[in-house]
Amino acid sequence: MLAVVGANSSALTHCFQDHRFWQIAIPIIAVAACVCGSSGCATLSSRNPVERNVLAARHSSQQGMAALDRGHLVQAEQYFSDAIAQCPDNIDARCQLSECLWKRGAHNDAIDHLSEALVISENDDTQILVRLGQMKLEVGEIEDAQALVQQALHSSPDAAQAWQLDGSIRYQQGRYQEALASYQRSLSHAPENVETQLAIAEIYHRLERPGRTLATLTNVERSLPAEYDNQRQLTLKGTALNRLTRYEEAVSLLTAAVQTETPSPELMEQLAFAQIQTGRYQQARQTIRRALPLANSEQNRAFQQLMTQMAAKWNRTETQVR
Numbered sequence: 001m002l003a004v005v006g007a008n009s010s011a012l013t014h015c016f017q018d019h020r021f022w023q024i025a026i027p028i029i030a031v032a033a034c035v036c037g038s039s040g041c042a043t044l045s046s047r048n049p050v051e052r053n054v055l056a057a058r059h060s061s062q063q064g065m066a067a068l069d070r071g072h073l074v075q076a077e078q079y080f081s082d083a084i085a086q087c088p089d090n091i092d093a094r095c096q097l098s099e100c101l102w103k104r105g106a107h108n109d110a111i112d113h114l115s116e117a118l119v120i121s122e123n124d125d126t127q128i129l130v131r132l133g134q135m136k137l138e139v140g141e142i143e144d145a146q147a148l149v150q151q152a153l154h155s156s157p158d159a160a161q162a163w164q165l166d167g168s169i170r171y172q173q174g175r176y177q178e179a180l181a182s183y184q185r186s187l188s189h190a191p192e193n194v195e196t197q198l199a200i201a202e203i204y205h206r207l208e209r210p211g212r213t214l215a216t217l218t219n220v221e222r223s224l225p226a227e228y229d230n231q232r233q234l235t236l237k238g239t240a241l242n243r244l245t246r247y248e249e250a251v252s253l254l255t256a257a258v259q260t261e262t263p264s265p266e267l268m269e270q271l272a273f274a275q276i277q278t279g280r281y282q283q284a285r286q287t288i289r290r291a292l293p294l295a296n297s298e299q300n301r302a303f304q305q306l307m308t309q310m311a312a313k314w315n316r317t318e319t320q321v322r
Contacts, residue, residue, distance in 0.1 A: 056086045061093050068096070076100055091117045095128065102135065111135050126156040133165050137172065145169055160190035167199060176203050192223055198233060205236050210243035231257065231264060238270040242277070250274035258287075265295040269302055276310045284310055 064079030077100040083093035094117035101110035114135065118128045133148035146169050152162040167182035180203045187196050197220045204213040217237045224230060234257040241250035254271035257263060263271075268291035275284035288303050295303060 054087055056083075058083075060086060061090065061096070064093070064096060068100075073100055073103060077104075089120050091120050091125075091128075094120070095131075098131075107135065107139055111139070123151070124155060126152045126159050126162065129155075130159070130161045130165055134168075137165070137169060142169060142172060158189055160186045160193065160196075162186075163189065164193070164196050164199070167196075171199070171203065176206050179203055194220060194223055194225075194228070197223075198236075201233070201236050205239060208243065210240035213237075213240040214244070231267060235264065235267040235270060238267065238274070242270055242274055245277075247274045247277040251278055251280070263291075265291045265299045265303075269299065269306070272303070272306050276306060276313060279313075281310055281314055 060079045060083035064076045064083065067073075067076035067079055077097060080093045080097035080100060083090050084097065087093070094113045098110045098114040098117065101107075101113065111132065114128060114132045118125065118132060121128060123129075129148050129152035133145040133152065136142075136145035136148060145165070149162055149165045149169060152159060153166065156162060163182050163186035167179045167186060170176075170179035170182055180200065183196050183200045183203070187193065187200070190196065197216060201213050201216040201220065204210075204216060213236060217233055217240070220233065224233070234253065238250045238254040238257070241247070241253065250270065251274045254267060254274060257267060258271060268287050272284045272287040272291070275281075275287060284306070288306060292300065292303060
């Protein structure tokens with residue numbers, strides 16, 4: 001055995017001393033080193049700084065999303081801020097941070113971060129364009145919102161959310177027929193969107209088309225989730241029934257509505273009106289008294305008019321009885 005080892009050792013020594021061996025071995029060693037460096041041998045060297053920052057930013061964003069899921073808004077905001085500090089071009093982190101800021105009322109900061117995300121995306125992200133437009137509309141910057149939605153529609157003409165925003169802008173401007181056309185265009189791309197259907201019902205309400213209002217709301221009811229806050233829908237439906245002189249149905253619908261949740265003054269105004277029309281004067285008086293502390297000056301005037309109307313009807317009834 002020792003003789004074999006000795007023989008092999010002698011052969012290796014001879015091989016290393018042969019220059020032809022190195023002419024073949026050196027290129028092989030070089031290739032192996034390159035492969036090792038590019039594919040792996042990652043344990044032998046640390047990652048480059050850019051890659052480390054990207055990975056750290058991704059981890060911070062994941063922690064931010066987890067904090068959001070737990071309802072920890074402030075903690076989520078900090079994680080997304082960390083992600084941006086680690087990787088300033090992180091569009092998703094900027095979008096999420098913007099939403100956190102918006103939820104806690106820091107609207108200007110939210111708009112700034114989302115605007116920066118839009119710049120990073122080279123002004124070519126439809127979702128960011130639409131969301132930024134929604135924010136601009138909510139803070140009253142209608143011209144900016146309009147420019148953003150036009151840009152979104154130019155790049156994505158079939159985007160349902162963009163058409164919905166276009167409808168909301170035109171609605172705010174009082175251009176109801178144009179708003180209706182935009183909402184209907186949005187609905188053609190997203191037929192089950194409840195918010196768009198309710199917006200269409202609002203326009204029919206504004207245009208005093210109670211039949212169309214009622215038909216739209218009846219269709220919406222089929223797709224409303226159980227937890228949906230439908231007070232506005234009930235108010236619109238009650239108003240439509242009143243306008244169609246279907247007062248008994250309005251009383252039944254609106255009485256149930258005010259008993260199940262904290263009613264709005266507008267809802268109670270419609271209930272009081274229906275109660276007066278059906279001769280339920282005592283109930284109407286109670287409804288108005290309940291509503292007055294919650295009503296603004298304009299609604300107060302409406303309730304005063306109802307009281308006057310009720311008094312006139314009451315007097316006529318008393319006269320007829322005599």
